[in-house]
Structure formats: structure tokens, C-alpha cells
Amino acid sequence: MMYAQGSDCAQPDVERGSVMNTHEIKDLLGASFACACGRTHETHFSRMILEKGAIRQIPGLLQELGKSHPYLICDTHTCEACAKDVFAVLDAAGCSFEKIILESPKVGDLPADEYAFGSVCMAFPKETDLVISIGTGTINDLGRYLSYITGLPFMLVLTAPSMDGCVSGVAPLIQNHMKITFPAHAPIALVGDLDVLAAAPMPMLSAGVGDILGKYNCLTDWKLSHLVNDEYYCETIEGIMRDAIDKTMQAAEHLTERKAEDVKTLTEGLVLSGMAMDFTGNSRPASGAEHHISHFFEMQFLFDGIPAVLHGTKVGIGTVMMLRLYNELAKMERPDFAALLAGIDRRPSFDEWAEEMNRVYRQGAPMIIALEKKAGKNDPEKLRKRLSKIEERWDLIQKLAASAPDASLIEDRLKALGAPVRPDQVGVSRQYVEDGILYAKELRDRYTILQFLWDIGKLDEMKELLLAAFA
Numbered sequence: 454m455m456y457a458q459g460s461d462c463a464q465p466d467v468e469r470g471s472v473m474n475t476h477e478i479k480d481l482l483g484a485s486f487a488c489a490c491g492r493t494h495e496t497h498f499s500r501m502i503l504e505k506g507a508i509r510q511i512p513g514l515l516q517e518l519g520k521s522h523p524y525l526i527c528d529t530h531t532c533e534a535c536a537k538d539v540f541a542v543l544d545a546a547g548c549s550f551e552k553i554i555l556e557s558p559k560v561g562d563l564p565a566d567e568y569a570f571g572s573v574c575m576a577f578p579k580e581t582d583l584v585i586s587i588g589t590g591t592i593n594d595l596g597r598y599l600s601y602i603t604g605l606p607f608m609l610v611l612t613a614p615s616m617d618g619c620v621s622g623v624a625p626l627i628q629n630h631m632k633i634t635f636p637a638h639a640p641i642a643l644v645g646d647l648d649v650l651a652a653a654p655m656p657m658l659s660a661g662v663g664d665i666l667g668k669y670n671c672l673t674d675w676k677l678s679h680l681v682n683d684e685y686y687c688e689t690i691e692g693i694m695r696d697a698i699d700k701t702m703q704a705a706e707h708l709t710e711r712k713a714e715d716v717k718t719l720t721e722g723l724v725l726s727g728m729a730m731d732f733t734g735n736s737r738p739a740s741g742a743e744h745h746i747s748h749f750f751e752m753q754f755l756f757d758g759i760p761a762v763l764h765g766t767k768v769g770i771g772t773v774m775m776l777r778l779y780n781e782l783a784k785m786e787r788p789d790f791a792a793l794l795a796g797i798d799r800r801p802s803f804d805e806w807a808e809e810m811n812r813v814y815r816q817g818a819p820m821i822i823a824l825e826k827k828a829g830k831n832d833p834e835k836l837r838k839r840l841s842k843i844e845e846r847w848d849l850i851q852k853l854a855a856s857a858p859d860a861s862l863i864e865d866r867l868k869a870l871g872a873p874v875r876p877d878q879v880g881v882s883r884q885y886v887e888d889g890i891l892y893a894k895e896l897r898d899r900y901t902i903l904q905f906l907w908d909i910g911k912l913d914e915m916k917e918l919l920l921a922a923f924a
């Protein structure tokens with residue numbers, strides 16, 4: 454099917470002012486709707502071709518978009534998997550195009566760094582009217598950033614359903630051995646050929662599943678922050694995401710058979726995650742502590758020059774760990790809040806904390822310390838305020854924790870796909886696991902289970918429990 458619901462199309466279900474009661478991606482493309490939460494949600498992502506043989510529709514799509522000088526970016530892996538067929542389709546249709554095929558490393562994936570981006574820029578033809586990335590990860594990030602700085606539109610041809618950043622408006626790139634988020638263009642069109650996606654290596658498919666199952670944790674983190682901080686929260690968006698995760702959980706059961714409909718379900722879930730972020734205007738519906746700990750491991754790998762591990766694989770591992778924390782919270786004794794309040798002044802000072810940040814985050818420490826100066830996540834006054842809310846809403850919080858799935862369920866589903874579920878399986882040392890549990894929360898100003906456990910003075914105890922179980 455061709456999904457194409459731009460603002461100029463009739464959209465009976467998504468008129469401004471209507472309440473969203475569909476969770477189908479085709480109804481949400483390009484949607485703008487007034488929500489029961491009081492906000493109007495919208496996404497500009499509106500064009501997707503997700504079906505078998507989809508790449509054969511690219512010449513027609515270019516014509517429809519009025520583009521005649523596309524610049525195609527791929528690497529040797531994605532060329533073999535898909536781009537060579539795209540070139541053949543374009544040649545056969547008489548479409549002119551320019552391309553660059555970046556050399557993939559022998560081990561691991563091409564990093565989206567200064568060298569790769571420089572190569573893409575040096576081959577950039579000045580008559581280009583559309584940037585097309587053929588690849589899901591690095592190639593996608595390079596293209597969307599090039600598109601942003603040149604002011605040209607961006608189109609994405611997916612090669613594997615391995616991560617959920619496909620339609621986002623930012624590009625994480627490596628600069629000076631640090632991952633930095635750059636502004637970028639979201640794609641004006643996305644092409645996913647189910648024949649190509651279903652043939653992706655199983656670790657990429659299971660990484661996509663890990664990224665989606667992580668939403669079980671991040672949606673719980675979001676609601677936790679709603680309870681503790683009265684943070685804005687939307688049930689409609691949560692419902693859209695929950696449906697997508699539940700469907701992916703089912704599809705994952707037989708994903709090893711590589712059936713087109715299961716791969717389609719997974720891909721739609723990944724795309725929906727990006728759209729859900731558009732709807733809320735932040736990453737809350739798609740990223741929580743499971744992503745923070747994954748980013749933490751990734752940073753350590755970058756600092757140590759260790760080849761990268763797939764994003765969704767690390768998120769899957771983080772999800773199993775973080776859900777275990779919710780499972781523990783569900784059966785935890787009610788804390789002694791008077792003692793917690795009385796003990797606030799005995800917690801580490803800002804300077805002691807900053808010293809730990811220098812040890813753990815190394816060259817990244819200034820960024821982390823600057824964030825804390827601005828956000829004050831660990832500020833005694835803010836902690837005092839949160840503790841009184843937690844005391845008041847303890848029963849609701851435990852009820853929320855009890856609603857999170859059992860970590861072992863997610864673990865089993867990932868294991869059945871051959872995915873790693875423990876940090877050491879992807880080369881994360883025990884020290885990094887320990888530091889990650891304690892300090893991954895410092896990476897973002899986002900309240901999650903990790904900050905919550907720190908608030909109630911349980912993070913050290915839970916760290917020991919996770920280390921015993923997973924490291």
C-alpha cells in the first residue's frame with residue numbers, strides 16, 4: 454500500500470478538533486488533532502511506502518516529488534542489501550542520479566563521524582535537489598544532517614528495521630569522540646521494501662524489537678514523572694505506543710520466520726515511535742532510563758575506542774535491567790520518609806558529585822556538570838519537594854510499578870531471537886554497569902526510575918541487586 458496523507462489529502466479521521474481514536478499508522482500520517490489532554494498533536498511526516506517491492510516505486514515517487522537530481526548515500530553493506538537494486542531501478546527508468554558508497558569497516562558499523570560526513574560532503578554534487586539515504590543507522594544520520602545544512606529535502610530508504618530514529622528531526626553524530634545531537638531534516642518520504650527489511654541480519658531485526666520493547670519501560674518512566682513531578686502526560690499518545698509495542702511483542706514471537714507482515718508490524722512500530730515524539734514535542738514516549746543506560750554504555754565504548762554495538766541491542770539490555778527495577782519497586786516496603794527528609798543534608802555535595810562525574814564521564818564531564826547546574830536534578834530543595842509527592846502518592850506509584858511487565862518476559866522474547874540480554878554479552882564491563890546504574894541518570898534532564906530510586910535512597914541497594922543478576 455502507498456501511504457500518502459499530506460495536508461492536502463482528505464483525512465476524515467484526523468481533522469483538527471477531532472479526538473484521535475485510531476492507532477493505525479496510515480491514519481496518523483501527517484495528522485494534526487486536538488487531544489483530550491488539551492494539546493493539539495501534529496506530525497509533518499506524511500509519506501511512507503512500506504510493502505514488498507517498494508523500491509520499484511522510487512522513480513514514480515521522485516517524479517511525484519518533482520525531483521530530478523537526487524544524491525544517494527549508502528555504504529558497502531547497505532549497497533549490497535538494497536542500494537545496488539535502487540541504482541538498477543533508477544537506471545532502468547532513465548532517472549539521473551549521483552551516489553556515494555562509503556566503505557564499511559570489516560568489524561562493526563561505519564561510525565557517523567567527521568570522516569564519514571566529510572566524505573559525503575566532498576562528493577556532494579551542487580545541482581542536487583534531494584538527499585536520499587539508503588540505510589537505517591549511520592547513513593540515515595549522515596543524510597539527514599547533510600539535508601539540513603544544505604536546506605534540501607531528505608528521503609529515506611530503510612534497509613533494516615533496527616532502530617526508531619527513522620523519522621526524527623535530529624541526527625546523533627560523533628564529533629571529537631563524543632556523540633552530539635545535531636538538528637536535522639526529517640524525511641519527506643520513507644521507503645521500506647519488505648523484501649529487503651525481512652532479509653536483514655537477525656541481530657538487526659532483534660535490535661529493532663529491543664528498541665520497541667524498551668517503550669514498556671519509558672512509558673512507565675513517563676507516568677512515574679507525571680506522578681512525582683506532575684509532568685505533562687498524554688494517555689492518547691501512550692495508547693498509540695502501547696498498541697504498537699503489544700503488536701511487536703506478538704510479531705516477535707515468530708520473527709525468525711521473517712514473514713513480511715511481522716516485519717511490517719515491527720517497522721511500523723519504529724516509525725510510530727518517531728511520530729509519537731512529534732506529537733508530544735519531546736522524546737518522552739520513546740526514551741527513558743533504558744535509553745539513558747544504553748547511551749551511557751555507548752559513550753564508554755566511544756571513549757575507549759571499542760566498536761559500536763547496535764543501538765536497539767543495548768536498549769534491549771537496558772530494558773531488561775530497568776524493568777527489573779520496576780518489578781522490585783512493586784514489592785518494596787514503604788520508605789521511612791521522615792528519615793529520608795532528615796538525611797538530605799548528608800547526601801554528597803555538588804563538588805563531591807562533580808568529582809565522580811569527572812571520573813565516570815571523562816571528557817564528557819563538563820557537559821554533564823553544565824546540565825546539572827541548569828537542571829538541578831539532585832538539588833536538595835527539589836528532592837525535598839519530590840519526596841513529599843512520593844510519600845503522598847506512594848500507593849499509586851507502586852500500582853504503576855506493578856503494571857510494568859515482568860523483566861523475564863522481555864528477556865525471554867529477546868533471547869528467543871538470539872539477542873544479547875546481559876551487558877557482558879556485548880562487552881560492557883562490570884565497572885561500566887555499576888557506573889551506569891548510578892550515573893546514567895545524569896545524562897538527561899528526564900525523570901526516570903533511576904532518579905526515583907536515588908530519591909528514595911535505594912539506588913545503591915538496587916545497583917547491587919542488578920549487578921548480582923546481570924553482571
Ligand SMILES: [Zn+2]
Nearest residue numbers: 488490687689
Ligand atoms: Zn494528547
Ligand SMILES: [Zn+2]
Nearest residue numbers: 616617664768
Ligand atoms: Zn531507540
